[in-house]
Amino acid sequence: MSDFITTLFQRRQILKGAAAGAALLALPGFLTSVRAQGAKLKVAAIYTVPVEQQWVSRIHKAANAAVERGDIEYVYSENTSNTDYERVMREYSEAGHDLIIGEVFGVEDAARQVAADYPETAYLMGSSFAPKDELPNFAVFDNYIQDASYLSGIIAGAMTKSNNIGMVGGFPIPEVNRLMHAFMAGARESNPEIKFQVAFIGSWFDPPKAKETAFAQIDAGADVLYAERFGVSDAAKEKGILAIGNVIDTQADYPDTVVASALWHFEPTLEHAIEMVKAKTFKAADYGKFSFMKEGGASLAPLGTFEGKVPEEAMKLVAEKEAAIKDGSFEVEINDEEPKSS
Structure with a gap:
């Protein structure tokens, strides 16, 4: 394993400790209404690989940038297996997060069913399939770079x-x-x-x-x-x-x-989703265009x-x-x- 990968893993141990502490605040007993006036958006992410993996690292980077701007509170789960993805997705949904992001390439049906069961939650998921009007709270994205x-x-x-x-x-x-x-x-x-x-x-x-x-x-x-x-x-x-x-x-x-x-720059994709959720205008849409170079996504x-x-x-x-x-x-x-x- 290269020095680069080793360094990333060392960094991750520090980040995971911080994330674990933040995750405690996301439990139902600690929740306050994010939709209250002036409250930060509560965002959760579910990743099937470590956060240093190329594709996921760009989502993670954009989310942390939104945290630094004061736009959101952010927790995440990494190395989530496809067989466990639905459970984690439901737990974050039950915890009252406003926006859940992730990648559902191997769990499309299960993920869309979760979205159908929690219509008040917005989902922005990496997907090979199109959004559907009958599932208005489930939008998709991809790295069109x-x-x-x-x-x-x-x-x-x-x-x-x-x-x-x-x-x-x-x-x-x-x-x-x-x-x-x-x-x-x-x-x-x-x-x-x-x-x-x-x-x-x-x-x-x-x-x-x-x-x-x-x-x-x-x-x-x-x-x-x-x-x-x-x-x-x-x-x-x-x-x-x-x-x-x-x-x-x-x-x-x-x-x-x-x-x-x-x-790949995930910032334009995430920023648009945050804006839509805050304005209560989030809908089923394909966010792929925000990865295009002319949109600042690449x-x-x-x-x-x-x-x-x-x-x-x-x-x-x-x-x-x-x-x-x-x-x-x-x-x-x-x-x-x-x-x-x-």
């Missing part, structure tokens, strides 16, 4: 020498597939000769398995890796090749390895240590495409089909 992924692909295409890029993902679901396809399209934009190796490890958080899979792709000729999962950048670092990050910026931990990263991380090392022609193309994405004159294709090796 294909714009930034496309731009990072342009850079990757310019940096490979072997024209062979390895891609390691968690599961071939729409939210992963669309980012991989966008990355591949960007890479082909700057280098049409590229071939891709695509693999999925069947887990959202298994750094050793991701690392092992990445090693196999390096052995097969990859000299740039798309690090959709933790562990991939570790493999790249050990083998002295390059990596492109996803969702979070890890370049500080891999200064000679991670060239660029497509970042960006390309600074090149940092790789500033000046990416070919100038590629960076000019990145600037042109980014401007076109933001002004609406260019749209990155959203392709949710499972990507294949070429």
Whole structure:
């Protein structure tokens, strides 16, 4: 396990202690009405993985930012199994939280039933399915950061020498597939000769398995890796090749390895939900658009240590495409089909 992951786990122990204390206040006996005049919104989150996992870490970061602004009170549960998700969701609902956020990709039916049983509670859940008018208190979101992924692909295409890029993902679901396809399209934009190796490890958080899979792709000729999962950048670092990050910026931990990263910013999504709940206008809606680059939900991380090392022609193309994405004159294709090796 890398020093980066170890540091995150150490940090989590401190955060979990604080969260546990906050959770006591969320028990029914301690509750006061959040809907009272001037009270903070009570928000709870349910995560199936540790809070340092890329995707969840961005939700957690946005929630903590809302706490610091004084907008909400926030408690969370992490590493919640799919079989236990409904129970935890009901407990938070019973405790009187105004907004519950999380990810229900594996528990859609159960989660929507809970929402139906608690119509006064607002639910904003990561989901592959659409919202339904008959369940007005259940909205969905996803990390539509294909714009930034496309731009990072342009850079990757310019940096490979072997024209062979390895891609390691968690599961071939729409939210992963669309980012991989966008990355591949960007890479082909700057280098049409590229071939891709695509693999999925069947887990959202298994750094050793991701690392092992990445090693196999390096052995097969990859000299740039798309690090959709933790562990991939570790493999790249050990083998002295390059990596492109996803969702979070890890370049500080891999200064000679991670060239660029497509970042997800959950803040616009959460801020809109908070606004709607406070105004009592929350409804079934698809919050996916708030992850688009033009909405401030995605960006390309600074090149940092790789500033000046990416070919100038590629960076000019990145600037042109980014401007076109933001002004609406260019749209990155959203392709949710499972990507294949070429």
